Amino acid sequence: MTKVCIIGDVGHFSHAVRAAAESDSLCISAVSDGVERAGCEKAFKAVSECNPSAKRYADYIEMLDAEKPDIAVVNPYCAYNARVSIECMRRGINVFSEKPAAVTLAELDALREAHRASGVAFSTMMAIRYTPHFAAAKRAVEAGAVGEIRLMNAQKSYRLGKRGGMYLDRRLYGGTIPWVGSHAIDWLYWISGKKFSEVYARHSSMANRGHNDLEVSAICGFEMEDEICATVSIDFLRPASAPSHDDDRLRVVGSSGVLEVRGGRVYLINENGEQTLENAEPVNIFGEFVKAVEGKPCDAVSAEDSFYVTEACLRARESADTGKSVKF
């Protein structure tokens, strides 16, 4: 039996809850509050529905030492992801962390070092990689559907609604580029397999409807290896009346084709004409992480990818904060 504990409930702990509900060999034994006013009501409620004997702790350190889990699901306020992950890894606990893995480059260095020293598995919740449409896009690009990638455009657009907690305090939140944009930045790296060489970014809190310093619009321009260039567009301005919470898009322009993910489908134009690709089967990201922990073949987000994309997000945020482009 693989024992799992959840810390905080700010992010996407639900991947683990769903995986545990569908598995006989996974048990979420306990849930704890996050750090600094971050509770765990939502997570504890969801876990208790599957495991009525799950415990609840106020202090996550106490939980880790008492429960000695195999895996910690880390999703306190973003600003504490790195600190909490490091505490877990020092105890030899594998970490499934909300993204961004860290909100400063210094913390990211400490996290990388703690991971190196621990030998445990570490992964971030880049769950959109596992959706049927993005997985189909990745498969097609790998099969050569667009030839050599030359240009990419990624889009994240979310409804804002009324948000509280960390969203009202950039110190706890880390910024919209790392929180929302991290998915888009991950796609660029994941789909192309190419590294970033420079980023130019801008963001703004204007029109955020009373959400303090929350940035609700942002752009990034990336220069990548092999003269590939890419744009990222991020906003929290999707109208409440929109048919979905998000409007995730990715356009991949290659030497011999153009592929587009939009509205949950994948469109391809290349020498074979226009087609809509068949979506892939949905895969639970946490299930892949458990396989990684167990040393089985899997498609988990690697620690290296997690750290690299976090770094890219933080450099983009630095560019937006300082008004200067930032080299990698």
Next chain:
Amino acid sequence: MTKVCIIGDVGHFSHAVRAAAESDSLCISAVSDGVERAGCEKAFKAVSECNPSAKRYADYIEMLDAEKPDIAVVNPYCAYNARVSIECMRRGINVFSEKPAAVTLAELDALREAHRASGVAFSTMMAIRYTPHFAAAKRAVEAGAVGEIRLMNAQKSYRLGKRGGMYLDRRLYGGTIPWVGSHAIDWLYWISGKKFSEVYARHSSMANRGHNDLEVSAICGFEMEDEICATVSIDFLRPASAPSHDDDRLRVVGSSGVLEVRGGRVYLINENGEQTLENAEPVNIFGEFVKAVEGKPCDAVSAEDSFYVTEACLRARESADTGKSVKF
């Protein structure tokens, strides 16, 4: 009768040919070659079909001095747009120029000065403003459909095919950001009415299928007034099998709605839900310019807009050439 002459046939002289064919008060009296190996076969053939007595000149200066037209349609190789326009304006001839109006900032200054001194009308061929879908988008944004604009994403994607002439020599061509990207950069300014404050751009000639130094992929990130940010994506990589030559798109994200131009239609989501807007009636850009020349109320692209968008294109190209962001 308004007398028109055409110089060169590299660009979109056809707007003038079409307008003349539909008007009793417009006459294209003559056509001349451009500058440095640029002919006028296509233009002369098209004009002759409507006006069998149209003359053909090898030298445009000779034509201007002999014909004394009211309007010159300027579309030699891009690199000569400014020089030819200045010669026309010095003779008191109104100028309808291909974009970009100039390919260096020094020439743009000279062009602005020549325009100021001449008092004639000057306009560039930003014809996409007049398409039924872009005109409908402009009308909707002006009517407040998205509230305050916060973010824009513009896309130009063209088929490359096999190109010769100026496309094979950046010195004559001026670059893909000014030639193709100028439309997208124009949309940002035209739709929002806001000025640019900084640009970061990158471009690449890789995968251009033997077209020398022709850039076939490019991005721009713009910082604009009021913390508006915008991306531009440009490519010549649209597959030959695509259903159209171009894939023009514009996404306008505002404080209360998102509008999108795509595939010749305009999609809007705001507090009234989702809708596809009615397209506007098509308008001939040259017809509007003729009205401007005649002092009538019109919707011509102003000289100021023409020069400003040219400047933005050249600053973006400078950023891509130097690898540095450029302030306005």
